[in-house]
Amino acid sequence: LHRDVVVDGDMTVGITGGGPPTGTGRRAYRVGIGGPVGSGKTALVAALCAELGAEFSLGVVTNDIYTTEDADTLRRLGVLAPERIKAVRTGCCPHTAIRDDIGANLEAVEELDELVGSEGIVLVESGGDNLTATFSYGLIDRQIFVLDVAGGDKVARKGGPGVTRSDLLVVNKVDLAPLVGASVELMLTDSAAVRDGRPVIATAVRSGDGVKTVAEWVVAMRHADRPSPDH
Amino acid sequence: MPQDPMVVTDATVMMLLTDGRFPSGGHAYSAGIEQAVTWGDVNDLRTAEAFASGRASTAAIMAAQVVAVAHGIGTEGRPMSSVRRELDRLDEETDARTASGAAREISRQQGRRWLRAAQGTWPDRLSGQEAGSDAAFGLLGRNGWVVIGAASALLGLSGEDAARVALYELVGTPVWAAVRLLGLDPMKAAAVVARLVTGFELDVRRAAREAQRISGSVGTGGTPSDLSWISWSTAPLSDLASEAHLRREERLFAS
Numbered sequence: 001l002h003r004d005v006v007v008d009g010d011m012t013v014g015i016t017g018g019g020p021p022t023g024t025g026r027r028a029y030r031v032g033i034g035g036p037v038g039s040g041k042t043a044l045v046a047a048l049c050a051e052l053g054a055e056f057s058l059g060v061v062t063n064d065i066y067t068t069e070d071a072d073t074l075r076r077l078g079v080l081a082p083e084r085i086k087a088v089r090t091g092c093c094p095h096t097a098i099r100d101d102i103g104a105n106l107e108a109v110e111e112l113d114e115l116v117g118s119e120g121i122v123l124v125e126s127g128g129d130n131l132t133a134t135f136s137y138g139l140i141d142r143q144i145f146v147l148d149v150a151g152g153d154k155v156a157r158k159g160g161p162g163v164t165r166s167d168l169l170v171v172n173k174v175d176l177a178p179l180v181g182a183s184v185e186l187m188l189t190d191s192a193a194v195r196d197g198r199p200v201i202a203t204a205v206r207s208g209d210g211v212k213t214v215a216e217w218v219v220a221m222r223h224a225d226r227p228s229p230d231h
Numbered sequence: 232m233p234q235d236p237m238v239v240t241d242a243t244v245m246m247l248l249t250d251g252r253f254p255s256g257g258h259a260y261s262a263g264i265e266q267a268v269t270w271g272d273v274n275d276l277r278t279a280e281a282f283a284s285g286r287a288s289t290a291a292i293m294a295a296q297v298v299a300v301a302h303g304i305g306t307e308g309r310p311m312s313s314v315r316r317e318l319d320r321l322d323e324e325t326d327a328r329t330a331s332g333a334a335r336e337i338s339r340q341q342g343r344r345w346l347r348a349a350q351g352t353w354p355d356r357l358s359g360q361e362a363g364s365d366a367a368f369g370l371l372g373r374n375g376w377v378v379i380g381a382a383s384a385l386l387g388l389s390g391e392d393a394a395r396v397a398l399y400e401l402v403g404t405p406v407w408a409a410v411r412l413l414g415l416d417p418m419k420a421a422a423v424v425a426r427l428v429t430g431f432e433l434d435v436r437r438a439a440r441e442a443q444r445i446s447g448s449v450g451t452g453g454t455p456s457d458l459s460w461i462s463w464s465t466a467p468l469s470d471l472a473s474e475a476h477l478r479r480e481e482r483l484f485a486s
Binding site: 065066067068089090091092093096097100101102103104106107 | 252253254255256257258259260261340343344347348408411412480481482483484485
């Protein structure tokens, strides 16, 4: 499958189809961040913006369920200029807006493309959802799924497409493990067992632990997916 | 005899355009019913049906005529310059019939999403144009009904069938949103959609045929007055609700 086709010989355009991530279009690199409610998606987005902001032009799309809470939080934190943060309404179904019917999100990322530029990175944060919610590769190049140990250490074992198929699994709030009686070790082992070699990173985003590793993964993926940075 | 798999029949186009899983963004719209629920005007299946029925008996007639005229304009083989000019006129006339600024904004947003989904699905039929960007006919940024009508012509739907698609959207959008908002029985909601679409289908088809007849005889280009005959009937409650809804901070749906 080709995400990029040439029209009239001189115009490269994006087709809204699925297919493997190519990320070679004249648009920003797109990373989806999904996961259950309260797992730390917004905190991770904010931390990544701070970590990547010096090197890359950035933009963020949020998919709040009911309010513009996440977008407002990011604006308040001042991690990005307000116009680089866009909120999409998801009509009670946050997973539909990132997976089955991605038009509204595509509009938002395309609007950001003009601001962010083709060398930049756009983070698309899903609304808090369940373990089956994953992004369509028609929308993003790579996706991160965020779990947290406070949600229970059995969650990784329960699996679901977010846990098994995401390009990166982040197990967040590892600093809380002793307080909630959860085993980080168990979560990492369980998730590694179902992920077919795909990476897992343990983080405590609030204290900054592991954020740098996640940021490095994003940059590495961008370079891997876009061997020629000029396009 | 095996059929050519590339042949797209009218029925397939209609089924896809009205399928709730067709990625044209429909799931995120409520056509104002979320606001009507907040106001307390809609609180059960009966009142949801009344809300949708109001749209089917008024706005659907206007939509059918806009769709039918756009269908005529979008028919292949017409000179591009006149197509754009006529679409401009029709777009203005549609705006003039959409009292709420919020509803006009939503209509254009839906037009963009329909166009993107249709271009992604039938790139060859829509002039090989790229998804999400402007089409040869200048459809990007037009009102939703204008997009539905003109694109339907290129997809091989009749003007009447395109108007039926509009009716289905007008009825289905609020009713299916009400299922989510109020926890209505989805089977009974489906029965409401079926009843309303069937009940108003003849009116909508008649309105579309009339529009085709008039625009076929007097034309659609030139001055705005050429299209002044298009029905002015709209759904005020839906308009008011859209207006209030767009200013709300907390809302689930995009409309």
